[in-house]
Amino acid sequence: MKNLNFKIYHFFFSIVILTIWFIYISYTHQWNLFIENWFMSITMIFGSFIAGATSEGGGAVAFPVMTLIFQITPDIARNFSLAIQSIGMSAAAYLIFTQRIPINKTYLLLCSLGGFLGLILGTYLIAPIVSPPYTKMFFVSLWLSFGVILFYLNINASHQKIESLPPLSITDKKIFILLGFLGGIIVSIIGSGLDILTFAFVTIRYRLSEKIATPTSVCLMAGNSLVGFLFHAFLIGDFGVQEFRYWIVCIPVVIFGAPLGAYFINQKSQTFIANCLYLVLISQFIGALIVIQPTGLLAWFTLGTFVTGLILFFSLERSSRISNLHSAGWSDR
Numbered sequence: 001m002k003n004l005n006f007k008i009y010h011f012f013f014s015i016v017i018l019t020i021w022f023i024y025i026s027y028t029h030q031w032n033l034f035i036e037n038w039f040m041s042i043t044m045i046f047g048s049f050i051a052g053a054t055s056e057g058g059g060a061v062a063f064p065v066m067t068l069i070f071q072i073t074p075d076i077a078r079n080f081s082l083a084i085q086s087i088g089m090s091a092a093a094y095l096i097f098t099q100r101i102p103i104n105k106t107y108l109l110l111c112s113l114g115g116f117l118g119l120i121l122g123t124y125l126i127a128p129i130v131s132p133p134y135t136k137m138f139f140v141s142l143w144l145s146f147g148v149i150l151f152y153l154n155i156n157a158s159h160q161k162i163e164s165l166p167p168l169s170i171t172d173k174k175i176f177i178l179l180g181f182l183g184g185i186i187v188s189i190i191g192s193g194l195d196i197l198t199f200a201f202v203t204i205r206y207r208l209s210e211k212i213a214t215p216t217s218v219c220l221m222a223g224n225s226l227v228g229f230l231f232h233a234f235l236i237g238d239f240g241v242q243e244f245r246y247w248i249v250c251i252p253v254v255i256f257g258a259p260l261g262a263y264f265i266n267q268k269s270q271t272f273i274a275n276c277l278y279l280v281l282i283s284q285f286i287g288a289l290i291v292i293q294p295t296g297l298l299a300w301f302t303l304g305t306f307v308t309g310l311i312l313f314f315s316l317e318r319s320s321r322i323s324n325l326h327s328a329g330w331s332d333r
Contacts, residue, residue, distance in 0.1 A: 013094050014255050017087065021251050030248065037249045039070065040080075044250040048088040048257030049264075050280060063190045064136055064284065068291040072242075074135075074190070078127070079232050080243040081191025085225035087247075088254030093222040095259040096215045103216040104165055104208065110173055111180035111198045115224045118184020118194075123231065127189045133292050135189050137302045140285040145309025146200045147281035149317055153204065154274050161209040165202070180220075187224055195221035204316050210274055218258075 025031060034041065040062075047061035062084065066077035096103060168176070179201055183194030195217035202208040202216075233239040294302050 013091060014259075017091070017255050018252060021248070025248060030245075033245050033249050037246055040066075040246045041249050041253050044084060044088075044253045045257060048084075048250075048254035049261040061284075063192065064140075064288060064291070068136070068288070075127075075238065076240065076243045076246075078189065078191040079229075079239050080246045082187075082225050082228040082232065083239070083243065083247045084250050084254055085192070085221060086229040087251055088258035089218055089222035089225055091255050092258040092261065093219040095263060096219055099263075101215045102163070102212050103219055104202075104212055106165055106168060107176065107198065107202055107208075107213075108216050108220055110176035111183065111194070111220055112223050114177035114180025114182075115184035115187070115194045115220065116180075116227055118181035118186075119188050119224060119228050120184075120231070121181075122185035122188025123228075123236065126185055130189050133294070133298060134301060136288055137292060137294055137298060138305050139186070139190060139193060140281075140288045141302050141305035142309045143196055143200070143281050144285045145306050146196075146204075146313055147278050148310060149204060149313040150200075150274060151278060153207075153317065154271070161207050163209055163212055165206055165208060184224065187228060191225075191228070192221065194224050200313065201316070204313055210277070 025033075043062060043065050047065075050061055062081045063074075063077045066072040066080065067074050095101070176198075179198050180194065183197040186193030186197065198220065199213050199217045202213050203210060229239075292298070
């Protein structure tokens, strides 16, 4: 019955999007775009599935492939990432809600608020001055260090995972909003990052299960991507012809890829989800090293980011352990 519900819900959502897409592309006679931009459709077959199945948005695949392999400018890659995630991850979020896949609404709402603010600020003040190679190496190095601590937590049997966040204090809520804000700034630069940043925090600080954190981060990134896309398309007006063409040839791919990723991963164990995330984090880091080939200051920056990330995440893990011990101590009294 659950499989049947998945097919029905996804069918109606997909048929609406695909009907609009088909009418547009047929009326404007733009089927030739697939011949010119086939490489983007292929890229997003993998990107959309990863977006639905892990805490990383499809832009985490699209941005490095577009900027480093196909030499597409960062602003076009970012705008495309936001546009395509607004379709693919929204489709995955729709599946998550209709299938009632468990999420944490507090995490979602607080980080969404901060994410929208960070996205707006970053778009105007930060994104125009950031160097793409440094941005990408920062991104992959920091999340590789997160992968190391996540692996440590998962092999340590004493670290039990929880299915929901504990009651949050005012300070805790402010931290969630701040993390969302920082994640929104990262999104304004490369089109993704809010999801994995907040995912790292809740899985380390609160031991929230990946089975809860992953679908929550997908919904979070879906909302932020939709706002970012509308922001660039209608308020800033810098959503150009090239990214629009890429978007058109990828819509029929992501409308199926992201929901399938979300559905697939919901059937798997927490260990399987964590292993998939390790694979993505390691692959994107190795890929960035091969393509960018950092040397000199950029190489030291990459190493420094990785080491700083390890210190940051291990400190966060230690503070969480101490907090849990104190809580246990008070509960025993």
